[in-house]
Amino acid sequence: MTYRQLTKEQFEGLHSEFAQFLATQSIDVKEWKQIKEEKPAVAEEEMNIFSDIVWEDVLTKTQYLSHFSKTSVNLFKCDAAKIHRIAIKVKWDINLLEQKGFEWLMQNPMDNSVDIFKGSKSYTLKRNLELFDLIEKGSSIDNGELYKYIYGLTV
Numbered sequence: 001m002t003y004r005q006l007t008k009e010q011f012e013g014l015h016s017e018f019a020q021f022l023a024t025q026s027i028d029v030k031e032w033k034q035i036k037e038e039k040p041a042v043a044e045e046e047m048n049i050f051s052d053i054v055w056e057d058v059l060t061k062t063q064y065l066s067h068f069s070k071t072s073v074n075l076f077k078c079d080a081a082k083i084h085r086i087a088i089k090v091k092w093d094i095n096l097l098e099q100k101g102f103e104w105l106m107q108n109p110m111d112n113s114v115d116i117f118k119g120s121k122s123y124t125l126k127r128n129l130e131l132f133d134l135i136e137k138g139s140s141i142d143n144g145e146l147y148k149y150i151y152g153l154t155v
Helices: 008-015 015-024 029-038 038-062 101-105 127-137 145-154
Strands: 065-070 070-080 082-090 115-120 140-142
Touching: 008 082, 015 115, 029 038, 029 115, 038 127, 065 127, 065 145, 070 127, 070 145, 082 145, 115 145, 140 145
Parallel strands: none
Antiparallel strands: 065 070, 065 140, 070 082, 082 115
């Protein structure tokens, strides 16, 4: 398995897609129930294969990631060959995880108490594996609006 198995909630949200996946392998509902009961290892493997397919599709389409902590924000633009990062660090006690703190940052991005660093690097692993690692460490896929906004201020 390349990534990790989808959660129960994710499988439920992708119920029809999983059914189609099983159908491509000539497995109907009755046979699936039988496999789950009699051959749990086979059922687990089918779920793992489907999970990898879903993750690969999602990660391939991912262009931006963000990671917020109490006093910092990491924004990522994920190109084909390189990942670009904007790191924002606030030097005073603020909580960027709360609406009030985030709004302060949006109104004062160039304040003296805000450090902004930019950098780029080539992927050391396969692109999607690196993006998956960032997601597993708490990053979220986003639309890139914040990245583009902050980038525009620093050009």
